[in-house]
Amino acid sequence: MAGIAIVGVAAPAQAKWLRADSNNFIIYSEGSERDLRDFAEKLERFDATLRYRFKVEGGKDPNPLTIYLVDRATDAGRLASGKGGSSIAGFYSPDPEGSFAVSNREDYVIKGTPQSQQTLFHEYGHHFMRRFLPGAFPAWFIEGFAEYYSSADFTKDGKAEVGKPVYSRAFGLLTMPKIPAETLLFKRPLEMRNSGQMDVYYGRSWLLTHMLFNDKARIGQLGSYIDAIHKGVDPKKAATDSFGDLAVLDQDLNRYMNKPMNYRTTADAIAIAGPITIGALTSAQDAAVPLRLERLSADGDVRMLKARDGFKRLTAQYPGDAGIWFELARAEWDLTDDNRDKAAARSAVDKALAIDPKHVRANVLLGEMLTGEVEDKKDATAADWNAVRKPIILANRTNSDDPVPLSAYYRTFVNQGMKPPPIAVEGLARAFNLGPENIEARMNYAFALANDGKFDAAIRLARIVAFDPHDGGGGEELLAQLEKMRAYAEGKAQGGEADAEASAD
Template identity: 90%
Template sequence: MGKAGLGLMAGIAMAGAAAPAEAKWLRADTNNFIIYSEGSERDLRDFAEKLERFDATLRYRFKVEGGKDPNPLTIYLVDRATDAGRLASGKGGSSIAGFYSPDPEGSFAVSNREDYVIKGTPQSQQTLFHEYSHHFMKRFLPGAFPAWFIEGFAEYYSTADFTKEGKAEVGKPVYSRAYGLLTMPKIPAATLLFQRPLEMRNSGQMDVYYGRSWLLTHMLFNDKGRVSQLGTYIAAINKGEDPKKAATDSFGDLAVLDQDLNRYMNKPMSYRTTAEAIAIAGPITIVALTPAQDAVVPLRLERLSADGDTRMLKARDGLKKLAAQYPGDAGIWFELAKAEWDLTDETRDKAAARAAVDKALALDPKHVRANVLLGEMLTVEVEDRKDATAADWNAVRKPIILANRTNSDDPVPLSAYYRSFVNQGMKPPPIAIDGLARAFNLGPENIEARMNYAFALANDGKFDAAINLARIVAFDPHDGGSGEELLGQLEKMRKYAEGGAEEAPDTDAGE
């Protein structure tokens, strides 16, 4: 075990050079990741090895089984932090250096390849380790966690590093939070425990929130007098206890907790080093993309990150040009179809979207996501018809079933198959519910799949399991309130089933 002091923010050391103008995208495949980067093959391999070692460290720490992940996380490494910030916010000048999205199409993370250092490891590495810690918690640590711990956990593990022998060092200070912790007004422990980061009034308070969350997490992980309290607190929350009661029962007087936290900040902080080297499991393969694949990556990122028609139209128009340049590439036609389809109803050109997906499938009849998208388009057509028959709905499901048969480990066709019955207005059969359960198990971080599965369980009378699933979303600091709404609906369903409510609640999570 080592010691490190929390000093004032160190100077920023710039290292490395920008990628050459002619850099092309490379793709690395590992047990747990698909990584796209414009950097050199050597740098990408080093990065992939470190990321796999970090994953192995978390699995070792939390006793999570390893192996080949059938639904790996996709990571995009852009050139600079400002590029990641623009993707996240849609504009320049953002302070965001990377982000994580549990997207219904598949979870992905964006980080950057800049190497500036604020004492310790590069900020780009800390950014990605922070975001991957979120993914790891959502996918592999079942349970409801409060907002401060979700962020504190990610900050705590963001500074992980490895010795030359491959031993993991975990728990080093997050020096980038030093300025806020030492110079900004402190957030009392009681406020920290019960407020979400989005409730902070400005970026300065947000920075302090992250710093104090990290500090409290570090103390509860390492202070001998309090190491058992976090587990007690998390267990109480997951039993449905009131968060304030759970906090005082577990931590005692919150004013004393705050005093202890302030003292802890000024102490030398312990960090742990594993006794053995952390091994990298599985091979790492790196390939260069074809010119068409290379050209589509930035536009795919633009499409995935778009939060409105303006950015989606930009992606669509770029994809139109690419489709004209590479008319024989099914992937580009799918991206174009998806960009057109994801526009709002007022802007979308349904005929153009259908033509693009048809071209994708003419080039690659088994293209998994193009088949799912075709199923979505057929759903809209059938829903608009009053004379739709069972045969029409079977036609809707035909491309979705083909997608599932092509890749049974892709959760998207499984979820789409379940939704097709909901859209038809009939109770999904057991095979569809089993498929939804499989989709959830492959990607439990996907809030849409989680909500649908929670309602499927509730409709089957399994209210406790359904509410436990919803509670996880309700505590998520990145959730916009949908989790709390879902919890309320499920509680009403249970009350109605027990005869305590006069009006039947809505029993469909929707899309």
């Protein structure tokens, strides 16, 4: 991964990134313009297919998903894991700075579509589910859904083919020990003991999803199961009530694997809505892309320091570029206290704003830095907190469709230790609506609802995070907190009623 960043800095002329903008995506790629346009068209057509399937309204997305296409699957794997040898070929991150996905441009094909396309369609399946199909989906179905739609392809006349076999899972399904349906239903992929077992988990999740979508004998069972999960029914009861005997479900699943699998082709061509524009980046932007990927993917100070040092070199090369100064400030500020140079971070963000006073993310970062300064004061005043909010408000006025300033504005009141006013809660609600896949915004909004006594709505939001297979358990802890808050409020209300009755007696 460090090699990607070093190449970008040492020889920017070799790394000619292009940017494609469409209704729903911003795509960065070092490939040819023709390949990028073809890829963008397929991705927009895939999005339109999912919208058609799930009756989701289209149009220009004010908060499009950013996608980075790197050369090879191994490059994506290094970004995801920080080391070579990873089996990961792409990944999706609902990052607080903005959701993004990384895939690759390799043309490796195992029957049907290129693996790079399947990888990105899988990751976009996660994004689409999080953003447009909100629900407390169990882990196996989250992965099964993404796998099921990953193999989608299009005929020459633009018709969508959905439900094709995912041949890359064949080896695990046919040669590795099978995961029983009952285990699959109640385990998460991270609970698997090794990568081989995880591969089987993904394969069996796809197979079960395919069967429940297409087997006439089980039509309607998946909907009944998901409805029960959403209502908070115990997962085992929801499964047995909907699917019947889980041992029989497992037998049916094993038989289904050996049957010819049908897929569906839409009657009409799937149209691409909106234009796709492609342009080259400036030299500074071009050099920054690999380092930004390093920064966004960093899981600790070692990689963040490499990104920061790379941006330092770029500020010497492009001293008049506000974006480079912001990236340096963000990388410096995101280091842990042991390695962070607060003065250097503040200097970098000040330089970014001197060049571009309305730089949205630099203004938000300045507000974040000012928050730390005010929190360190023993006698902070309302005027101090108003100064914190000033650059954040400017960021929101500059781009009212960016959810980051809206969330940041809400957090200033929480950090101040006061109840956020209605305008801040309304802003947080808009931030959540613009990017509901953002776990931080979702949980902040859930607690805002709970603090307003809307516990059922808050718990519905939190339950989605608690079920997420990529969450490390944090969602379950937050869900438990909200349930305790509701129990306390209900107990307090009942106690008040009892006091009132005693008083009346």
